[in-house]
Amino acid sequence: MTLYLLLAVALLIIGLHGLFVCAQLMRKILALNVLTTAVFLLLVVLAQAAEVLDPVPHAMVLTGIVVTVSTTAVALGLMVRLLERRGGPVSGRDRDSRNS
Amino acid sequence: MTDLFPLLMILLMLNIVVGLMRVLRGPTAADRMLAAEMFATSAIAIALLLAVLTQREALVDLALVFALLSALAVVTFVNRAWSGRVRSSDGEDRP
């Protein structure tokens, strides 16, 4: 169990780090997904600690996964629209956007 | 036999880890996708071994879902991500 707790914290850090450090929107979306997975992992590992298996966090994570896919879909839709509007590679900090 | 199955699971897991090398090295996108398909097969095998080992039929359902969705991944890949006309489909479907 301790192993998975450590894994959750490590994933949390990787996700946060990627979210802040990477400029490209696609990578930010991937980092957000890793981050949510880490939170789910934390919830389930803590649920594991109870004497009787607690199904409430499991149900929460189940809804959370479905919510995550909908936010990912909306984010990707926005990203693709942004690319079409700009006509260039999608990045928050490429040279064109910094100058204009 | 119950000693054998965990060992096989570890072997399959190592199989996945070694296969990650192909994702890392490429060189083409097709190689990476092929490696991803191999991971699906190994994951199915692991789920099935666990299903028999722990007597949980739900894990067979998990293997079924894996099998169905590995097909989706490959088809999306050849059709959308690597279709050869990446930028030329504009205007065909958009007003």
Added chain:
Amino acid sequence: MGAPGLAFDGILGAALLWTAWQAIHAAGLFRAVVSFMVFGLLMALAWVRLEAPDIALAEAAIGAGITGALLLSALGRLDWEAGRATDECLRGRDRAFWVPTGLLLLAGLGGAAWLLPAPGLGEPVAAELGRSGVENPVTAVLLNFRAWDTLLEIAILLLGVVALWSLGPTPWPSSPELVSPALPMLGRVLFPAFVLVSAYLLWRGSHAPGGAFPAGAVMGAGGVLMLMAGARPWLSGDVHGPWRWALALGMVAMLGVAFAVMTGGHGFFEYPVELAGRLILLLELAAGLSIALLLFALYLGGEPPADWETRRPA
């Protein structure tokens, strides 16, 4: 499983960390996306090891399947092979920030796990399970004890679809790009299997891991596969089409049941014990169907063209 189990978990954890790192920092976007798909796959195995088969099913169908399809499709719209040059991450300069932050997070979460009381809703749920109408505790929580959460979650899915439709027509081409006779064949062979597995998962949900979420996700993935195989979907952007009603079906059914039991003198979502099993089955059917359609609409990423059904394949 003892030592072999621990070894398995260790390798799994290392592979998860590696794929997560690659998903964010790999050179080249395609490698990142494939790594993320592998991450989802391995995560499903991790859920199995954590005694959460319900989550494993949903993760396999959604995390590894539909999210992967979405990411790959979005990648097709990006110039990902030429775009490598602009794809930079800041590196190496910020260790002084991230190492202490990581240690702080570790200490905080470890302390929280150590000090906070263990989640103790397991016993109340087990005690009430007999009155919920189903045998699977997760389904009981999802559609009976905390049906409120599920209602809001379907509302979020609906909201996502509304947001995407308001962005304009779907950005993906509607016909298969690769002309291969194998593709329609694959669709014809696999789609019945998708329907079968989806119905089976829905039926199993009342007494074993499964239920509306994985069933809906598998069904939605089947729809995406058929779209890819060149089938013309019956949905369209027509304002008066049945499509919009079908999308709202899950939401309408849940609200309808919630208010119907209120007229019988019960609380919001407080089912009468003798009817609970049937009401949950009804809700699962409606929610499963609705989740499948909503996920398919989310995959489309925009309003489907109005003349889709009549358009000839390219």
Added chain:
Amino acid sequence: MSLTGVIGGILTVGGVLFLLLGTLGLLRFPDVYTRLHAQPKADNIGLGMICLGLGVYSGSLSLTLKLLLVWLLMLVATAVGAGLIARAALRRGIRPWGL
């Protein structure tokens, strides 16, 4: 140990070996077409042997049928997927090794 247990165990171990061989091909072969030649085939036979072995080992008919369904689905998916990947690679202009 019963006979079905031994047969099931042997089949399962053989299947895992085939999966490992497929990965060896994936890692060692020179280009995508040769890898396509090695890996999906070995995986299909490997998974088939594992499914058969586990079915024999468990001795339950319904479980065996389900395992065979998994194998059948994977067979269709991998075979067609390999063909599609090869076709896409050809159309993309990737030259086969040695030509």
